Amino acid sequence: MGCGASNNVAADDSQHVPNASVKSTSSRSLQEDQRKQQTTERVSAAPQASTTASTSNTMNILISCHTNQQQIAEQIKNNLSKLRFTCYIINETTPESIVARANLIRWCNVFIVNISRMYQQTAFCMETINYAKDVRKPVIAIYAESNFQPYGALGAISASAIQSIVLTNDGVSENIIAQLSNAISSQENKKNTGKNVTDPGKIKTDNNSVNLIYNDKPCTVLICTTDEGLPVAKLIYNEFSAKNLNALVENLSDANATCSVRQCIVFIPILSAGFEKKPACRIAFEEARQLQIPIIPVMSAIDWKPQDWLGITVAGATYFRIYTQVSAYKPLYDSNRMTDLRVAVEIACQPRPSQAEREQTEMKILKEKIEECKNKLQTWPPSRKVRTINSTTDRQPVRVAIAEPNATLAFNHIHHTITRMDIKAPPPILDEYGLPKRVQLDCMISYQWDNQIFVRTVYEDMLMREVKAWFDIYGSMQGNTNDAMATGVECAKVMLVFLSKPYVESTNCQLEFRYAVKRGKAFVIIRTQPNIQMEQWMTEAIQGFPQYNAFSYDYLEKPINGVPTIDVIVQAIRTLAQAQPTETIDDCSAELFELRSLLDDARDALYNDAGQTRYKTCTRCNQQFDEFTKGGCKKHRAYYMGGTILEGRWVCCRQQATDSPGCEPCDHTDAVRVYTQNPDYGTWTWEPA
Template identity: 55%
Template sequence: MGCAVSNNNVVTTSTHVIPVPIASNTKMSNIDASHISTASNKHTTNILIASHTTQQTISETLAQKIVDQCLSCYLLNETTPQSLSARANAIQWCDVFVVVVSRFYQRTPFCMEALNYAKDRHKPIIAILAECTFRPYGALGAILASAIRSIVLSDDASFLHAVSEIIASTRTEMITNKNPLNVTDLSQINDNDMMHTFPQGSSTCTVLICTADDGDFVGRLIHESLLNTQLSLIVENLSKPDATCSVTQCTVFMPILTPQLEQTPLCRAALEQARFHCKQIVPVIAVEKWRPEGWLGLIIAGRVFFRIFDQETANKPFYDSNPITNLRVATEIACQPFPSETEREAIEKNALQIELDICKSKLSIWPPKRKSHVINSMKARQPVRVQLQEPHADSYFEHTHHSITRITFKAPPAIVDQYGLPKRKLLDCMISYQWGKQNLVREIYEDLRMRNVETWFDIWGSMQGSTNDAMATGVECAKVILVFLSKKYIESTNCRLELQYSVQRGKAFVILHTEPNIALQQWILEAIEGFPQYDVYSYDVLKQLINGVPMIDVIVQAVRSLAQAQPPDPVDDCSAEIFELRSLLDDARDALSAETGEMRYRTCTRCGQQYDNYLKNGCKKHSAYYLGGGSGLLEDQWVCCRQQTTDSPGCTSCEHIDQPRVFVEDPYYGTSTWKPA
């Protein structure tokens, strides 16, 4: 943020005692406390219903019907219970986590925090879909892809069906899943254990490193390591007598997580303050072979966190980076200013209103005829499977590989669209893999990048904030998922979640088997059926020729061909108000097309996809020329991406077109290209 760097490891500040902000209580369901049994009773079935307060009536109705069946039920929303320990305990207590899905739930951090924690605790999740015009996306969509049940609420009868499904699913799960015995009976939870006054420090900084005694060394180590950045940093040890905390004065809050910090009331209060004031939180775990599970586990649920124990682990080389470099990058990104959700929507609302006014001025009737925008959230999208051409090369087509590093990698700037809003980047593919295969993944990623394949995976600053959100966004933006199958991949909860969400979003697959004899579940076999699969047990295999073509180029051409065939995957990442404006604009453009006779949806002469004439992005063209005519020493290919056929998919993003195209040869250079490109 450009502030001067502090040279002090610990800053002594004056003490100001201020009230801790307390969110307003929301009325809980009128369920008698006797129905909330102790978790130590093995015969008790415990159901937690999580919702946003706007859906509280639905939660209360479901809860009462569940209690009528002699089951224990508890309600959780963004404000109740208030304390971190009570919220974490409620999630630990339940046998099944029921989430009432809505736009507000998706867009409320405290709601998503609870869902991420339930996922981390491996709780069976049941989704209640309460809004017919909303399809979950991001972390919510990804986690719900693995839900044991998804139920649509449409009328009173569906409530009875929902309760029946919840009870049946819960009893099934109870056969194989047991609750831990050290969970507090919810009737005895003290939700007033938050500090009523908070010793607020007055030091202003960009990054506040917060520690207890057992994490103080790591906190100072990180402070010293980040001094050469343009960030203002201070360290505050909250275990000290008369300690204060300047959490409200910082941009990024970096807690050094240790057992003592977890047991220190002031540390918990500091994190509650950081949550309340929406500070960017970058957690660092400072104890080897330890991970918090209680209220502190709730805080880091779904977040990217770092493990630094000492000087050695901080600087231990990991490929072309190390943990302290990764932490620096994450911190710099977290420090970048970004518009609030309200500010972003205000900008989009203004832009939509301008477009609506243009349509209104051209239409003879206003408002336009409205069509249904109901979404069938239960139905998975379907990918397009294509018949790939057999690889073949008549001339020399050598294998090439370039290595890339990030020795001087800087935090990337914010990506904004024409309205100044963050935008989703269209990707050719996302790499899905288990961490143990990263050597192979990185080498293949370098090949993809060299061939201009727009690819995402979770290194070099790609994972920021929420791991589940980052993964889900990668899936949503990608046309193709390049899966590195291994036995550990199949066993990994996160890899399985990634694959399940890819199936639900209707993504195409290219499968690389990195080990022999991998046993696949039936749903995986069905999902990848009809998609190209290759055995790649080592990188050297990719140099081998298939009918004269290196295997890596065969794989790349498969990715490109599949990507070009996939339809857009729109994401409804907005409030109900913005969704209504988007829908109204869509209807107005349909009406305008009908009145003027001008076709709105056209077929692109470059890629063959149908596109909206108002939204032309999503196509690709070649950025260089085509070399060859069938008689050279080298195989005919586009020099920009090594594809062999003249009509192969492009490699550089551009707008769709509907003009006729001609393939033109330049006799002087012996090269060819398309006009228009």
């Protein structure tokens, strides 16, 4: 994924915008107004802080948790307070005001996240850690559930924590408090300057009221703006109207402005400094947030970033930067920003089922299969495996020897520039709802944006060699950028890193790299600059993996022992990818996880009762599989030729070895395979493939 500066990093010199109470007026019934007003009237009272220390000479600690872990958070707060740290707790409901929530995160010196399944699956919890990442807060990760490893944005951000702690049966022990205290004290030199931060205890409810008139005018897409963003709002409206999207523009700078946020399906705020300062915009934003309406932000101001409450509401979001008609329709490879925005809106307009609804179908099938196993087993329940995960340790990749490249006959490289008419985008790793799909990828391309043109050229070569690669500009980047990046890492077997000085200096690139290390990914490194200095942990992570110099594209065309460098790199990626076992991501509720685990244990018991071995070894890729495994292997889709005039290779993917990893996804097999010649053509294939 391309890495650059965060879109959402808050500046330190902006002014705090007080949180106003709201009086809503609507044509709906009084009862409806009263019910809705409860979701829009925001009282800015933050949770009670520890008071044993003065905030002028202590470290400020924010403890983020889901309410199901509130007791643990309270224990941590009470113990740290005794050590003269000033602590607050933030969960999915408290404080309610987005002004207070954003201020708490900017106020803290250290952000402690109490990780659990419910935290991962709760949007108002996730917004806090995404914002903490955006404003560069040191994070301490506390793993509260022994059988859960975070994934997505939570997994990636927690992987870069300054300290990771696993809670045991002892709970919040003295040893854990000591670890927390030491980690917090190590950040003493990173105290806040006090700019753009208000003492949480001094945030009061504003006595001034703001009248936001809600109307009943239905619309599919609400484009909400102020005077500053009105030209951009009209551009978007004209585009959507031409494509038959029911859109409505509302300028909340108008004295008698009304708001249709309760009636829309998708909410598009046109972000600017004026938008953030307008209380009516904040109220409309909070309403969309509380009603869980998809929010797709458009940045209309050049060189401006959210400074206050807006930062937390769009933390990690994919921005669409549209300043003028020229920037809206300027070609961006095979698309443009306006087209990308419209596609994102069309996706967001589709009904999005809740997690419970998505899991119901799988749980029904699992229960039926469990019942089948139960009827076949002599004893029930089956013996249960321990599924404790040590989330503080990194998963280890499989390291294999990469054969030295060698070609004695002609093995020329021809670069094919792929046009919009024939390019095949990588498989999407997000479904139609913007949710992760566990698509198996050979590699994910990790690079810094300055190298994007070079990277795209290399991607074209990889595409011609049937490598299943993903990188952001063709990877269906949707929704939260941290989630999209993390899902790409989780789906890939190998990280192809285009290493440069800007890469190692980029916070976002380091986050991506660190998460790949956490998930135990293999690496192939392309150095795009000489004399790159890396931190020790990065050097250790890539030690033993293949590394190549390519300071320009010409380097990739040069042969290494007769083999073009680009082919050497691709063959290394395939070899490493085949050696890596498939990683299982438990991105589900505790109930579904338990059903999956129970079925797995029941199947183990069935094989044990029958005196059989459950797992077999694939004769194609040497990975373990059972009768329930779907996919996970690859075969060659064409034939092997050459060896007399031209260098021998598989014509489908240019692999040189006759038993090289395949290029077309398939199921595993334990059948004996025979390398067979076709006498009519002199070509070779494996039977079965």
